Amino acid sequence: MSTCTDSVVGDILSSWRYDISGISPEMRTDYEEHLATCAFCRSRQRLHRTIDVALISLSTLCIAAFLLALAVIHHVEPLRTAAKVIHLEHTAVVFTLQAAAILGLLASLAAWILVAIATPAPGYLTGVAMEQARVLQDRIPEELRSRLRA
Numbered sequence: 001m002s003t004c005t006d007s008v009v010g011d012i013l014s015s016w017r018y019d020i021s022g023i024s025p026e027m028r029t030d031y032e033e034h035l036a037t038c039a040f041c042r043s044r045q046r047l048h049r050t051i052d053v054a055l056i057s058l059s060t061l062c063i064a065a066f067l068l069a070l071a072v073i074h075h076v077e078p079l080r081t082a083a084k085v086i087h088l089e090h091t092a093v094v095f096t097l098q099a100a101a102i103l104g105l106l107a108s109l110a111a112w113i114l115v116a117i118a119t120p121a122p123g124y125l126t127g128v129a130m131e132q133a134r135v136l137q138d139r140i141p142e143e144l145r146s147r148l149r150a
């Protein structure tokens with residue numbers, strides 16, 4: 001459990017971050033077999049996919065947070081006209097916040113794209129979603145399913 005059963009295959013898998021979704025199905029079988037038999041590589045694979053999903057979730061959350069910030073800043077605008085006394089100063093503050101939020105949004109968008117390109121997270125999440133859909137479909141009673149098909 002604590003070590004790989006085949007260090008040669010294990011090293012190759014490790015260099016790919018245990019992602020074999022990019023290689024052709026014929027070449028994949030050896031690695032799939034190893035993953036099926038080697039608990040060490042299987043647990044590493046799970047860890048790496050968890051990291052990928054965490055990264056993409058985090059960057060998605062960042063995008064949402066900056067969008068929210070921009071929306072809030074945008075709504076502050078009417079307040080500005082109400083507070084005419086500190087008008088000039090306030091404009092400057094709103095612009096700085098807006099610039100910061102836009103910069104943050106661009107940075108998190110870039111991070112999201114990088115994660116999506118560099119990791120198998122999108123494919124992995126699609127796979128999980130398809131799996132869930134299949135499970136749900138299997139749960140639909142046979143009677144209802146045949147009626148849906150008809």
Ligand SMILES: [Zn+2]
Pocket residue numbers: 003004005006009010034038039040041042
């Ligand atoms: Zn292994």
